[in-house]
Amino acid sequence: AQSVSQHNHHVILSEAASLELGCNYSYGGTVNLFWYVQYPGQHLQLLLKYFSGDPLVKGIKGFEAEFIKSKFSFNLRKPSVQWSDTAEYFCAVGDSGGYQKVTFGTGTKLQVIP
Amino acid sequence: EAGVVQSPRYKIIEKKQPVAFWCNPISGHNTLYWYRQNLGQGPELLIRYENEEAVDDSQLPKDRFSAERLKGVDSTLKIQPAELGDSAVYLCASSPLAGGPLRELFFGEGSRLTVL
Numbered sequence: 001a002q003s004v005s006q007h008n009h010h011v012i013l014s015e016a017a018s019l020e021l022g023c024n025y026s027y028g029g030t031v032n033l034f035w036y037v038q039y040p041g042q043h044l045q046l047l048l049k050y051f052s053g054d055p056l057v058k059g060i061k062g063f064e065a066e067f068i069k070s071k072f073s074f075n076l077r078k079p080s081v082q083w084s085d086t087a088e089y090f091c092a093v094g095d096s097g098g099y100q101k102v103t104f105g106t107g108t109k110l111q112v113i114p
Numbered sequence: 115e116a117g118v119v120q121s122p123r124y125k126i127i128e129k130k131q132p133v134a135f136w137c138n139p140i141s142g143h144n145t146l147y148w149y150r151q152n153l154g155q156g157p158e159l160l161i162r163y164e165n166e167e168a169v170d171d172s173q174l175p176k177d178r179f180s181a182e183r184l185k186g187v188d189s190t191l192k193i194q195p196a197e198l199g200d201s202a203v204y205l206c207a208s209s210p211l212a213g214g215p216l217r218e219l220f221f222g223e224g225s226r227l228t229v230l
Contacts, residue, residue, distance in 0.1 A: 044221040104156030
C-alpha cells in the first residue's frame, strides 16, 4: 500500500524567506505525485503534479517541486514566500494503476508573517 | 464553470442520529470521490465512483456508512447511526475520466460534521 509522510506539521516564515516542505512517499511501483494547497476558507486545489520526464516540476504561483527517485522524495519549494502563501499544503501520491488511488499526507500548515 | 458543490457546510448532531451529505460534481466529470478529513490529518478516501459504479469502497465502514450515486451525477453519503469518532470534514471531489494518471481532483468546500 502506498503512503506519504510530511515531516513538518507547522512552518512559520517571514515574507521573502525561502520555503522547502518535505514529502516522502512509499510505493513499490511507478507513482504520480501531487501537491495540493488549501488556502484559509477555501477548498483544496492542485498546486502541481509529476508523472514522468523532467524531475523538476513548476506549478502555479512560483512553486516548484523536485522528484528524487533514490530518496523517494517530492519536496516543495519556493524561493521567496509571500503573506498570501499562508495555507495548508498536502503532498499526495497516486498509483499508476487503471483507476489511480490517491493517498494524501497529513499536511503542513504554512504561516507567513508580513 | 461551477465547482463541486456540497451541502450542508456544517452539521451538528447527537450521537446515534443519522446524517446525510450531498455532492454535485463538476458537469461532465465521471469520477466522484468521498474523502474524510479528521482534524490535523490529510484526506482519507472513503469511496470512489466511476459513473454510477462504486469501484473502490474498501475504506468505507459499511456497518454505518452508505453512499449512492444515482444516474452517475449527484451523490449522497449517509451515516447511520453517527458516533463521536465520525466528527470530521467530509470532502467530495470529482475528476474527468480522461487525462490518464495525472487526473486532477477538484474538491468541494466540504461538510463539517460535529457529533455530540
